[in-house]
Amino acid sequence: MLSRVADNLYWLSRYLERAEHMARVLDVNLQRMLEQDAESASRRWDRLLRSLRISTVRVASRDPYEVTRALAFDATSVESIVSCVAAARENARQVREQISSEMWEQINRLYLQMRSVQFDTIWQGEPHRFFREVIMGSHLFEGITDSTMTHGEGWLFVQVGRYIERAQATAVLLDVSLRDLGEGSDQSPRVDDYYEWISLLKSCTAFEAYCRQYTADLRPDRIAEFLLLNAEFPHSVHFAAIEVQKGLEAISAPISGRLVARVNRLAGRLRAQLGFGQIDEILAGDIHAYLTDIQRQCAQIEAAVRHAFVAYPIETALAS
Amino acid sequence: MTRALEQASPLGYVPPFDTYTLGEAYDEMFDGSGKPRESYRALFESLLQLPPEEMRHRQDAANLYFLHQGITFTVYGQEEGTERIFPFDLLPRILTHDEWAHVERGLAQRITALNLFLKDIYHAGRILADGVIPRELVLSSRHFRREMRGVSVPRDIYVSVAGIDLIRRPDGQFVVLEDNLRVPSGVSYMLVNRQVTMRVFPRLFRNYGVQPIESYCQSLVATLRSLAPPNVAEPVIVLLTPGVYNSAYFEHAYLARQMGVELVEGRDLLVHDNTVYMRTTSGLRRVDVIYRRIDDDFVDPLAFRADSILGVAGLFNAYRAGSVALGNAVGTGVADDKAVYAYVPVIIKYYLGEEPILPNVDTFLLADERHRSHVLGRLEEMVVKPVGESGGYGMLIGPHSTAREREEFRQRILARPRNYIAQPTVALSSAPCFLDGRVEPRHVDLRPYVLFGEDVKIVPGGLTRVALRRGSLVVNSSQGGGSKDTWVLQAGAQPQPIGSGN
Known part of the structure; x- marks a missing residue:
């Protein structure tokens, strides 16, 4: 293509x-x-x-x-x-x-x-x-x-574009909300903030899905876990990272080379990091640094994709 | 002439022919006495049977097809360029087997001679040395490419795709109005018109025995393949488009899809070490043949216009080195310069020793003093054309012009006589068109598409363009023209109207 x-x-x-x-x-x-x-x-x-x-x-x-x-x-x-x-x-x-x-x-x-x-x-x-x-x-x-x-290469690029955007957008939204609404608390939120947490979930179409999993008991740590680490909810960061990684793996299957290997490594690392992450450990540490890092990794993946498939240097392409 | 047509009285048939008139022009459907010609009889009788609502319904179906397929073109000169549907007329234009055989021979002769001419002027220049064509006329053409001198092109074929515009004189003789030897467009409309007509008139089409045209894209790809460098077993062919904003983008995309080749823009290609590559997600892929739909001026900013962002830097060098083939070659425009056009009959005689099968329209070269004074004395009878343009832009149509326009052109001609030619206003033949529930005559021309690779291939027919405005002689899509399907009948075809046979 x-x-x-x-x-x-x-x-x-x-x-x-x-x-x-x-x-x-x-x-x-x-x-x-x-x-x-x-x-x-x-x-x-x-x-x-x-x-x-x-x-x-x-x-x-x-x-x-x-x-x-x-x-x-x-x-x-x-x-x-x-x-x-x-x-x-x-x-x-x-x-x-x-x-x-x-x-x-x-x-x-x-x-x-x-x-x-x-x-x-x-x-x-x-x-x-x-x-x-x-x-x-x-x-x-x-x-x-x-x-x-056709679910071929073109469709895979469509998938990757959508889920890179979603991973970044959800990470930022979560980050800003956690900052403003009191962080790392495992207590039930203040009444004032209760509606804010609902808004956050609804902004990710996640309110109903969250309730089904955790009941309507809104707790910041659970909300963070749901939006960040849930592997099955389509608007979570983890889900998006899985789709990005799957897409890029399929795109690069027939291609070899250093630049392509880097794409797969970066996408695989993000998926693994979210797949094996523990919400209590993440919240105990610096959640903002964590979410900022997720966004950085998304940007890194995008740059690597561009470098490997779109704007690659001619010399490397001729050498391989 | 057109006035005569407008004032003529109707033929006296019942609807939908009750307003059909004949003038001085050759009418494709009716002979001079108002009787339908043999080849049109079945269509004529079918139209008498079909109620107007039914015809309108079919016209709507056809228009909808064009709309849904996104078959549009862009009109320049308006803000941002406006996308429009190319108007389509339901009724086919019909050519008999013999008429076409004559045209086909004439086109093959013409394209062969023009290719020999191009090879000659970019190499030995015999025809110039022999004084058959003034050297000055050729070298002063805006489309003559000095850079092509001494460059060998594959098979010595310069023009591999041509669109030759033919018109029919009042005596029924086909004559060449102009040659389009650079990047002729419109062939997609020829192909789509056929698809639509077959849907709209399936019975009639079958009853008529029409020669198929679907092989055009296979022939085109075979022609392009024949240009590939000799050592390449499976050449990679691409179609180079200026991009989505080009007026013919639909056609580029259509042809690329039908041929199964990649549709590329200049920014998809790059040249390294005199080899052309395209950027794909799986790395660089070598390109062997480029069917370019970009004018010479824009193909390579290093060789031609430096401000072109449509082309590929270094392409011309790779081309000269023979590592990539271009269809058409660079520099073919000199042969469709309208002043050089006047010499094509001479060119045919010079290289082939034959009389031209298809004559030219009489043409006055305004650089010639005698011609010029003759023309300036009767501008209101003449069509004046700039020599290097195409698409019907910048013309003066004498009989339809104002005194002010004529004065303007007089000044322009006097300032740069080499830039203009003049032709007597020719009454293009008229063909029946379905307009507002009636069948009425409108002027038409014919652009057959000629392919030249291993040999000359011409799909039967071509694009019939229609001047949809009553009395108008301008068929260009950019100037309010439309088109219709063109049927070339099989040998011995005995067309039957619908409702007869099965």
Whole structure:
């Protein structure tokens, strides 16, 4: 497969995953805000911006209208939801012949839908519906991809892109939440914070799944364990690391060489670290350093993938 | 001429032919007395049977097919380029076996002579030394590539893919309007039009006995393979596209998929040690033949336009070294320069010692003083074309022009006479088209696609382009033209209308 095509497929799904994640986080937070006083709402927006790794969106005030408009609709910022969907669609457009027509139709439809709506109309009406559309649009794309695209190299790059993004996004979200909501506590949370923990779980579609495993007894250590180490829940960091590692292993199976070996080593290490991690030990240590390290490893894997499959130096390619 | 067509009275048939008129132009369906020609009789009778709603329904089905397949082109000159569906007309244009056999012979003759011409001017230059064509005319062509002098190309084939535009004069004779020898486009529409027509008129198609065209992509890949360096057993062939923003991107993707070759952009390729590679996830892969859909100017920033980001640095050197083949060769544009076009009949005689089977349209070279004063005296009757352009851009169509436009062109011609040629306005033949529930005549041309590798291969027919606006003579897709399927009948075909036979 052409390197450029692999790269486009990777970013297509990465951008779409990012749009979906932002939509969910914004949706959950907007709903929570209705039940809050101004001061804690303001703190919430600060946390939100940090947990979404937003650096370029300019937010004039902490007014919900402003923040939502900027994060969801500011087409001049590359980090907004509309920009992420546009970037995903542009990547799809570049490889339109490599993906199924159904995939193209879906991403194109989502993009056109985003372009046709007016923020003020949504704000006056139901912002919730808008976010649902983004989330469902992304889910639909994922399902269409799985059922219409050959599960070969291209599909594997789609998988890797999605799960790298998810691992990083979940790690950051968890990190910021643990920082703000009192860390390492194995006690039941304060009542104030109770809703914050629910928001965190809902931001990862994890509330119901968590309750099924641990009952509705919300404890920070269990929440951290669930979002970080659970091997079966699709939005946990561990699950994402498994998918990334499986995908990269399959992609590199027919290829040999130093650069490819490095990719597998890095992906395998992250998967192993999460697979054999103990939540009590992690919480007893420096959880923030731990989560920062997870993000660093994700970035490292991405760079290694790029180096091995996309932008490799000509000399090494000619030598092998 | 077109006025005459518009003013003519209807033939007196019942719907959907009740507004069909004949003018001075050759009509593909009706002879001069208004009787359907033998080859069109079955189509004519079928159309009389089909209710207009049924026809509309089929037109909708065809349009939907194009839409769903994303068969669009980009129109330049508007903000960001707009994607449009190429308008498709339901009714096939029909050529008899004999008509086509004549055209086919003429095209093979022409492409053979043009290739000999290109080889000659980039090597010995006999035709120039013999004074058959003015040296100055060839060397001053914008598309003459000095860099190609003395460069040998595989099999001495410069033009391996050509699109030759033919029109039909009022006497029914096919003549060549222009040669497209650089990166001719439109062949995907020819192929898709056939698929659509077969869906829309399955019975009629079967009753007609039409020669198939599906082999085009196999022929193209065989032609490209024949250009590969001789020591390569299984050559790697790629199609080089300028990318998704190019107006013909759909076609590039379509052909690559149909041929089973990789669709690459300039940034996917690199040259190392005079060898061309493409970047794949499993490492660099050597490339042997490039079917490039990028103009000469842009193929290699080191050799040609330095600001090109579409091409591949070092490609031209690798090409000169013979490690990679290009279809078409660099420098073929000199042979489709519209001033050189005027000499093609002479070129055919010079190299082949034969009379041209397909004549040219009379052409005035505006660099020639006598020609120029003749043309400037009657601009309102002439079509003036810039010599180095294609796609119908920058033309003056005399009968449809304003005094101001004519004055503008007069100034341009006087400033740079070598840049323009003029031709008398030719009445393109008209063919029946289904428009707004009626069948009406519209002007058409024909672009057959000629492949030249081990031998000359021409799939029967080509792309029939239609000037959909009433009276218009411009068929280019960029100028409001559409297209229709082209049926070449098998030898001895006896077409039957639908409703007869089984």
